[in-house]
Amino acid sequence: MTPHPALQGRSVLSLMHHPADAIGDVLNLADQLKATPQWPAALAGKSIAVIFEQPSTRTRVSFEVGIARLGAHPVVLAGRDMQLGRGETIEDTAKVLSRFVDAIVIRTVDHGKVMELAEHADVPVINALTHAHHPCQGLADVMTIRERFGDPRGIRAAYVGDGNNCCHSLMVVGAQMGMEIVAGCPAGYMPDPEVVAICDAIARDHGGFVRVVEDPREAVADARAIYTDVWVSMGDDVAEEAQRIAVFTPYQVNDALMDAAAPGCIALHPLPAHDGLEITRSVYHGPQSAIWDEAENRLYVQAALLMHLLG
Ligand code: CP
Ligand code: NVA
Numbered sequence: 620m621t622p623h624p625a626l627q628g629r630s631v632l633s634l635m636h637h638p639a640d641a642i643g644d645v646l647n648l649a650d651q652l653k654a655t656p657q658w659p660a661a662l663a664g665k666s667i668a669v670i671f672e673q674p675s676t677r678t679r680v681s682f683e684v685g686i687a688r689l690g691a692h693p694v695v696l697a698g699r700d701m702q703l704g705r706g707e708t709i710e711d712t713a714k715v716l717s718r719f720v721d722a723i724v725i726r727t728v729d730h731g732k733v734m735e736l737a738e739h740a741d742v743p744v745i746n747a748l749t750h751a752h753h754p755c756q757g758l759a760d761v762m763t764i765r766e767r768f769g770d771p772r773g774i775r776a777a778y779v780g781d782g783n784n785c786c787h788s789l790m791v792v793g794a795q796m797g798m799e800i801v802a803g804c805p806a807g808y809m810p811d812p813e814v815v816a817i818c819d820a821i822a823r824d825h826g827g828f829v830r831v832v833e834d835p836r837e838a839v840a841d842a843r844a845i846y847t848d849v850w851v852s853m854g855d856d857v858a859e860e861a862q863r864i865a866v867f868t869p870y871q872v873n874d875a876l877m878d879a880a881a882p883g884c885i886a887l888h889p890l891p892a893h894d895g896l897e898i899t900r901s902v903y904h905g906p907q908s909a910i911w912d913e914a915e916n917r918l919y920v921q922a923a924l925l926m927h928l929l930g
Contacts, residue, residue, distance in 0.1 A: 647757060661690065663689075666720045667746070668724065672703075677917050678917065741824075776798055801838045809831055872886060874899065
C-alpha cells in the first residue's frame with residue numbers, strides 16, 4: 620500500500636482537516652486488514668507509545684494488539700505513572716518521547732493538551748479520545764456503516780443524546796464520506812456549533828449534510844443507523860449525573876425509537892453502554908445491534924491509520 624501523503628508523518632487529532640480521500644484510503648485498508656488473517660509486518664522495528672490518562676478497554680486493547688500484529692512494539696503507559704503525572708510539561712514529554720518512539724497515541728480529557736503534544740512532537744500523534752473528539756471511534760463507526768450498507772454517501776445516520784466527542788467524530792467522518800448526519804440533542808447539550816458548521820460544509824461538498832434538531836424522533840426519521848453514547852462522559856462533572864439523566868431520558872435508544880427509523884436500521888454505540896439509560900439491552904444485544912462489529916472494527920481502522928502515518 621502507498622501511504623496517503625496527507626497522512627504520512629502527520630498527526631490525527633480530529634480528521635476535520637484531512638482530505639476525504641485520505642479517510643477513504645484508511646477505511647479501504649481497514650476492510651482489507653479485516654479480510655486478511657495474517658497481517659504484513661508493515662511496522663517492523665517501530666515502537667509506538669500509547670498513553671492513557673483516562674480509563675479504556677477497547678482503545679487500549681485494540682491499539683496494543685494492532686501494533687503487535689503489524690510487527691511493531693507498543694509501549695503502553697498510564698499517564699499517572701509518567702513524570703507527566705508529576706508536572707513534567709507536555710512540551711518536554713513530546714520532545715523526549717520523539718527520541719524513542721515513532722508515534723504517540725494519547726487519551727486525555729483536554730483536547731488542547733493533544734494539540735500541544737502534536738505541536739512539539741517530531742512524530743505523529745493520534746488522538747485516542749479527548750473530550751472534544753474521538754476520531755478512531757468515528758472511523759470504526761463509518762467502517763461499520765459501510766459494511767452493512769455499502770457506499771456511505773447519502774446514507775442517513777442519526778446521533779441521539781449528548782452532543783459529545785463521539786457525536787463530533789461521527790459527524791466528521793460521516794461528513795467526509797458524504798453521509799447525512801442528523802443529531803438529536805437537548806438544548807444545553809448540543810454539539811459544538813463550529814464543529815457542526817465545518818462538518819456540514821464538508822458533507823455538502825460530498826453530497827451529504829449535517830444537521831442538529833432537538834426532537835429525537837425527528838432525528839431518527841429515515842435513519843439507517845441510530846448511534847448513541849453515554850450521558851456522562853469522562854471529564855464531565857459526575858455531580859451533574861442526576862440532572863443529565865432527567866434531561867436525556869427522552870433520548871433513550873429503545874425499541875420504540877428504533878421502530879421510528881428506517882426499516883433495517885442498525886444500532887451503534889462506542890461502549891461502554893448503560894442498560895436502561897442511554898440504550899436498552901433489548902437494542903444493544905438485539906438483532907439490530909451492530910455494536911460488537913463496531914467495537915471489533917476499532918482494531919482495523921487504527922492499524923490502517925498507523926500504516927498510513929508510518930508506512
Ligand atoms: N469506545 C471506546 O473508546 O472504548 P474504551 O473507552 O473502552 O477505550
Ligand atoms: N463519550 C464517552 C466515550 C467513551 C468511549 C467519554 O468520553 O467518556
